[in-house]
Amino acid sequence: MTEKRAATGPLAFLAAESALVIGVLVAIVFGVFGSVWLGSASGVWLLGLTSILFAVILAAAFGVVRHADALAVLLGEPYGTLILTLSVISIEVMMISAVMLTGAENPTLARETMYAVVMIVLNGIVGLALILGGLRHHEQEYNLRGANAFLALILPLAVLVLILPNYTRSTEGPTLSLPQEVFLFLTCLGLYAVFLAVQTVKHRSYFLAPRATSDPDAPDLEDEHPGLVLRAAWVHAALLVAYLVPIVFLAKNLAIPIDIGIDRFGAPAALGGFIVAILVLSPEVMSAIRAALANRLQRSVNISLGSVAATIALTVPAVLIIAIATGRHVTLGLPPVDSLLLLLTLAVSVVTFSSGHTNVLQGAVHLVLFFAYLVLIFD
Secondary structure: OOOEEOOOOHHHHHHHOHHHHHHHHHHHHHHHHHHHHHHHOOHHHHHHHHHHHHHHHHHHHHHHHHHHHHHHHHHOOOHHHHHHHHHHHHHHHHHHHHHHHHOOOOOOHHHHHHHHHHHHHHHHHHHHHHHHHHHHHOOEEOOHHHHHHHHHHHHHHHHHHHOHHHOOOOOOOOOOOHHHHHHHHHHHHHHHHHHHHHHHHHOHHHHOOHHHHHOOOOOOOOOOOOOOEEOOHHHHHHHHHHHHHHHHHHHHHHHHHHHHHHHHHOOOOHHHHHHHHHHHHHHHHHHHHHHHHOOOHHHHHHHHHHHHHHHHHHHHHHHHHHHHHHOOOOOOOOOHHHHHHHHHHHHHHHHHOOOOEEOHHHHHHHHHHHHHHHHHHOO
């Protein structure tokens, strides 16, 4: 590993964490003037403000991932990947919560965002990682037991959350009654708690690469964190949380132009979920692809499948709490076309992660499903 120690001095620290400084300053400015600017903005001015918000949130998200990567190096796997996943998903949950509480009522936002994450990760990220990794290394290996553990959680939660509400009869439309929402809340948190126990305590070896499982002292195939600056673990943890603060405040402002843009241009509601998902997942895309290119497919699998599992298991409870507390309406069931594509994606994922090895063909199939998802957004 070629990580290096942090340079000392306050100026060096501020330079290294410039994204945090900018994020805090922009959050303060938008906290004071944001509602006035965005409320009366139109045309190029609105586009410019939206671009600033998007860029600053994205930079802060990469800051979160950078410190999560540092903790991954210091703590080892699977804790490192778990920290990265939970950090990114916390950004997603906070953005959805901010949009729900700030923007116009959008009962399908959480559903569209969760669906977008599943499609982007299981088809876009997985497909790209398998293709690029396959082109460089031909055939790549991962721990089959770990992938099966992820899928054992993802499949039932995806169906219970995004498909089953279409077939319940206690309420009209793709929604759930209060007792059913409570059951779903407890199911998501309970199953994810059991999964975390399996991942970090009971069967930690399932989530390590086969090479690492058989030979824990084997050297890394390639350094996937070139030039990573390391500090004490508590410093990285504190900075990780600090980067989340401006994201929360700026997400509230980003909700306004998202609502305005969708209403003004008559864009489909699914586009809002896609925008949130792309913004949140951008750092994970880079981490997963970088790991696949370094022939660390296990880390790529842990990031991808872990992200989907955490998205469904943690977003649903947060959304349901907000909906119950504020009296807002939440729609969870997907339309028929999206339900069919989700089921196809889950089936293909089971086939892909059934042998312990991957190749370019499997990646190409996932990318085709991702492009189908993009086309159907505007159906």
